[in-house]
Amino acid sequence: MRTKCRLDAVLGMVSGKWKVLLLWELHERPCRFGELRRRLTGISEKVLSAQLRELEADGLCRRVEYPGAVLHVEYSLTDSGTALLEALVPITEWSLAHLGN
Amino acid sequence: MRTKCRLDAVLGMVSGKWKVLLLWELHERPCRFGELRRRLTGISEKVLSAQLRELEADGLCRRVEYPGAVLHVEYSLTDSGTALLEALVPITEWSLAHLGN
DNA sequence: CTGTATCCGATCTGATACTG
């Protein structure tokens, strides 16, 4: 009965307080850690790190290290992550239709 | 920046551990409290009550009392709730396409 | 039958300091 619908699993993937925002930022453009920290005003490094790792573990984003004297890491959406973001569009539309504007 | 997208608000409405299941059950047919408790094996009365109240507060389900010697209450989806459930369909499809079957 | 009141443990988030 629990597994009758698969929604829970997917909703869990985006249930973190900052996850959707992260997906959104990464959808606009690939981002470095510090960039994300600045753009998601208020998030702590620990939480940012944790949520990125979860998104990564779920295959929604990827983490790429670039060689150099200083660490340079870039996060970006996977195709899967992009597709999930698109699957969320009807929810936004529902929101516009059923919640105030 | 937080309010740039409305996803968080809506996802919050279905983020409770049993919310989607509840919407699903109510979508199949209007249900009484005891019925829901039996069908959602494992949920406690307190949590069932709380989540129903949240769904109600968000306009996703309604609670109707029927007069009689004993209390008879029936919960059912609103149009808004039904529409939200439909807006979640693409997520299930994403799940089928991107997660194992 | 349909809930509410309490208490508890687990989980989540945040602040801060420290590291390679």
Added chain:
DNA sequence: CAGTATCAGATCGGATACAG
């Protein structure tokens, strides 16, 4: 620059007992 470690506070879900 890109994180990890630690600790504290808040929130969530669950068990149980009780009430209208």
